[in-house]
Structure formats: structure tokens, C-alpha cells
Amino acid sequence: MSALRSLSSTALAGLFSLFVLVPLFLVFTTSLKDRLQIAENPLGLPTIYLWENFLLAWENGNFGLYFRNSIMITLPTVACVLVFSLVAAYAFAILTFPRENSFIYLLFSWSYHPVRCPCYPVIL
Template structure:
């Protein structure tokens, strides 16, 4: 009976995986077909390996510019978030001070309140600060957006580290800052990887904030840049599919390479 239940589970998971992968496979196959073939037979297989869609997406569709903008915004936002929120998470996870629970609760509220609710005052403030149509302004928004999730993951992991580590560092004469940088944070690799990876998707794939805050096409990120692929009377599906593959490939590769760190970071506290 146990073996049969395992077989049934594998069948269900296999079917679910195929259903989930089918749209992605259609996009990948479509990116290797000329637009005329896609229009004639949307679900057909390519008769030959056609890479012209990728060249046109990169040059005519300006996907290269959008790709670089998305890369800059994502990397700088995550780097800035780590610089700001690692110390904050360490303080919340390791130090006992007044109103620590209230501060933690305020960060967690950010997981329940969408950032889009405050878009009107944000635009007004950015207009006064001349941050509209500026990648720096978009970076600040995404840095703040990552705060609740990063604080939750990192502070929880910091809290689970043994107190003997700090005690040993104190006996050796290490200051609190030296303990943070040299003793505790190097043990946080799984949690840092998990928080970074879970924050990449909402930044890389976001359409709303760049649409509202950016004006110049040279500053567009990939999701907003895709809107230029749609013409008034039609769309070049082959070029669109190639652009989607180019946009999704870095995230998929990064997830595949960091999967062990994701699982390690999310399950680190189970055995404690």
C-alpha cells in the first residue's frame, strides 16, 4: 500500500510538472520559429533552427537596453537591501531592547500591505525630489519593498544561532560590530541566499512600478519594455517569445544554481 501511494504521488507530481512546463515549452519553441509559421500553426514544431528572433529582439526590440536596466536595478536594490537589513535583522534577532517586538511587527505588516496602495503619495514625493524617470528612484522603491521578507528570514535565522558564539567572541575581545561581521554573518549564507532569491522575482518581473515611475524608453526595464513589442495592428510573436526567453533565462539559471541554498535557508531551523 505504501509503494502504491508513492507511485500515485509520483504520477500526480509528474502530471503537474508537465502542465506547468508546457506554456514555457511553447514559448521556447515559438522563439525558434519565424512569425509566419507561428501564425499559421501556433503549436507546431520548428521546421528548422531559426535564431533571427533573438537578434531582432535584441536590436530592433531594444531588449538589450531593457535587460541592462533590469540587471542594474535588481543587483543594486539587492545589494543595498543587504547592507541595510543585515544589521537590522541582527539587532532584532540577537539583541534584547525595548519595543523590539513592535519593530518586528511593523516590518511584518509590510508583508500584508501592498506597496501599490501608497503609489499616489510616492509619485508626488518623487516628483518633488526629481526622482521620476530615474533608475535610482526605482532602486529605492525596490530596496524598501524587500525589507519585510528579508527582515523576517534573516532575523529568524540570527535568532537560532547559538549564544556560545557571541560569548566566545566577547571573551576574545571582539566588539559587537566585529562579532556581527566576522562571527555571526558568515554563518548566514543559506539565509542570505534564500532571502535574495525570493526577492529577485518581485523586482525582476515587476511591471507596475516601472510603468508609473519611468517615462523615457531608455530607462525602461524588461516588463515595461515588452509593451513596445505590441503594435497597433498586431504583434511579432516570434520576437516576443525570444524576448521572453531572454528575460526569463537569467532568473531560471540563478534559481537552478542556488536551489540547494534556497532549501538550506528555508529549512535551516527545522532540526533545531
């Protein structure tokens, strides 16, 4: 029974991997085609690989500005999260206070809820 369970879980993981990787592969191969190749054979491999499509998308889509803006937001956010997480982890590891476990469970439960959850009743 253990071998059958192992085989079924491996098959399920492989199927899930296909569901994830096939669309990514199709997006990547489509990005290397010109419009005529996409119209003629949308799911096939490109006959001519057009790597300059990435350069055109970078320049025409203004990705440099968007990338810079993302870095300007991401780096300070990650730094702040790391600092506050390290301080909180140190406090939970060293300090003892009443209802410590309840507070830790409350923090864990908050981490499983998206920020938008309180907004759903307002929107719906």
C-alpha cells in the first residue's frame, strides 16, 4: 500500500508540475515569435527565435521605470519586515509574559488572512 501511495503522490505532483510549467513554457516560446508565427502556429515552437522581442518590450513598455519603482518599494519594505520580525522573534524567544502562547497563535492566524479580507463585506 505504501508503494501505491508513493506512486500516486508522485503522479499527482507530476501532474501539478505540468499544469504549472506548460503555460509558462507556452508564454516563453510565444514571446520568441513574431506575429506571423503566432498566427500560423500558436502552440508550436518558433522557427526563428526573436530574442530582440525582449528588448522591444523593455523599451516600449517602459519597464526600466517600473523596475526602478518596484525596487524602490521592495527594498525598504523587506528591510522593515526583517527588522520588525527579528525584534519580535527575539522578544518571543527571550521574554516571558502572560498569555504568550495566545498572542503567538493570534499572530499566526493573522498571517493566514489577506489584507483585503475586512474589505470583502464592504465590496460585496
